[in-house]
Amino acid sequence: MDIQLSQRTQRLSPSATLALDQKARRLQAEGRDIVNLTAGEPDFRTVPAAEEAAVEAIREGFTHYTEGKGDRRLREAVAEKLRRENGLIYDPEDIVVSNGAKQALAQVFFTLLDPGDEVILLSPYWVSYREQVLLAGGIPVEVPTLEEKGFHPDPHRVARAITQRTKILVLNSPNNPTGALYTREELQALMELARHHNLWVLSDEIYEHIAYDGRMAVSPASLDDDAFQRTIVVNGVSKAYAMTGWRIGYVASPRKAIIRGIAGWQSHLTSAPSAISQRAAEGALRGGIRPVKAMAAAFQRRRDLLYPALAAIPGLKVHRPEGAFYFFVGLGPYLEGTTSAQLAEELLEDQGVAVVPGEAFGWPGYWRISYAASEKELEKGMERLTAWFAVRAAP
Numbered sequence: 001m002d003i004q005l006s007q008r009t010q011r012l013s014p015s016a017t018l019a020l021d022q023k024a025r026r027l028q029a030e031g032r033d034i035v036n037l038t039a040g041e042p043d044f045r046t047v048p049a050a051e052e053a054a055v056e057a058i059r060e061g062f063t064h065y066t067e068g069k070g071d072r073r074l075r076e077a078v079a080e081k082l083r084r085e086n087g088l089i090y091d092p093e094d095i096v097v098s099n100g101a102k103q104a105l106a107q108v109f110f111t112l113l114d115p116g117d118e119v120i121l122l123s124p125y126w127v128s129y130r131e132q133v134l135l136a137g138g139i140p141v142e143v144p145t146l147e148e149k150g151f152h153p154d155p156h157r158v159a160r161a162i163t164q165r166t167k168i169l170v171l172n173s174p175n176n177p178t179g180a181l182y183t184r185e186e187l188q189a190l191m192e193l194a195r196h197h198n199l200w201v202l203s204d205e206i207y208e209h210i211a212y213d214g215r216m217a218v219s220p221a222s223l224d225d226d227a228f229q230r231t232i233v234v235n236g237v238s239k240a241y242a243m244t245g246w247r248i249g250y251v252a253s254p255r256k257a258i259i260r261g262i263a264g265w266q267s268h269l270t271s272a273p274s275a276i277s278q279r280a281a282e283g284a285l286r287g288g289i290r291p292v293k294a295m296a297a298a299f300q301r302r303r304d305l306l307y308p309a310l311a312a313i314p315g316l317k318v319h320r321p322e323g324a325f326y327f328f329v330g331l332g333p334y335l336e337g338t339t340s341a342q343l344a345e346e347l348l349e350d351q352g353v354a355v356v357p358g359e360a361f362g363w364p365g366y367w368r369i370s371y372a373a374s375e376k377e378l379e380k381g382m383e384r385l386t387a388w389f390a391v392r393a394a395p
C-alpha cells in the first residue's frame, strides 16, 4: 500500500545525535570494542533520594493519573527549588511538570507560535529546538554565536536578526553543544533587546548545575521584574540528578495565560507525566544539592583530563567548556575534501570511537565529544583519537 505520510512528518529530520549512537550500539552488539562519546546524559546512577521516593510511591499505591499540570507536591518542591537556587518566586500554579524538559519546550512553542512567527536560535543549537519550532509552524532563525569568544552570544548579531515576526528568543546556558556559560552582562544585553522588541525569552536551564571553575549559571528571569515577566524558564531533573530515564522536566512562568496554554496542550497529549517519576523527582529536589555538586566536580575533573590531550592534537580548534559536559571541537584542516559527518563515520569505523558531528547542531565542521563517560573510557577514547589524527594528512 502506498503510504502517504503527512507533510509535517516528511519535514522532520531524524536526530543525527541518535543516528551515530545507534550505529555505535550496533557495532557493539556485533562484538566491536566501542568507545561511545555521543552520550547526552550523565553516566552516574540516579541519586538515592529519588530511587527511594519512587519505591515508596509504588508501595503506597501512588500509581494513578495525577493532576494534569503535575502533582501539587512536586510543583511545590519545584517552586521551592526555583526560590532557593535561582531567587525566583513562583506560585506552584505557575508551574507545569512534563515528560522531560523536551516536552515542556515543545509545549511552549505550540502555545506561543502562529504560522510564520520567528524564533531566534543562537547557533550552534540543540537540534530539537529547530524541529519543535518547525512542528509548531514557526520559522527558526539562526544567529551564530562568536566562536572566537568561546561561542558566547553577540547581542548586535541578535539585534540584526529581529524582525516584526520575531516572537521568541531561545537561550541555553550552560550550552549544549558548546559548553558556553553566558555572563550576567551578556544576559542583561540580550534581555534589554527582548524588552525593546517585546520578545518572549525561553530559557533552557537544564545544565545549570554543571558549571565549572566556580562559575554559577544565571537565570535571565532573575535579572529584574521585566525579565521575570517575559522569561519562560524550562528545567528538569534529567541532567542534575542523573534522571534522564525518569522523564521529568518543568516549565515556569508568572503569565497565567501561558501556563494555561501549556497545560492545555499537555492535557491532550499525555494527561500527565508518570506519577512514580513525579515522586522520584520530588525526592531528588528535596534531597539537597550535595550529589549534584559531586557530579559536577567529577565532570570538571574529566574536562581537565581531556582538554590538554585534545588541545595537543595539531590543527584542532578546542575550547575549554565552562559548563555542561561536551567539547565542541573544530576539525579545521582535516576537513579538506570531506565533512565532519563523514569524518565521524570514518572515526567510528576505523577506531571504534563515536562522536556527534556538528551537522546535528547547525554547525558543520565540528564534532561534539561528550565526557559523560568513565575516566577509563575517556582515556581509551583519547588514545584512539590521538592515533587516528596522527595518521591523517598532517595539517
Ligand SMILES: Cc1ncc(COP(=O)(O)O)c(C=O)c1O
Residues within 6 Å of the ligand: 040, 099, 100, 101, 102, 103, 126, 172, 176, 204, 206, 236, 237, 238, 244, 247, 248, 249
Ligand atoms: C539543551 C537541552 N535541553 C533539553 C534537553 C532535554 O532534557 P529532558 O531529558 O529533560 O527532556 C536536553 C537533553 O539532551 C538538552 O541537551
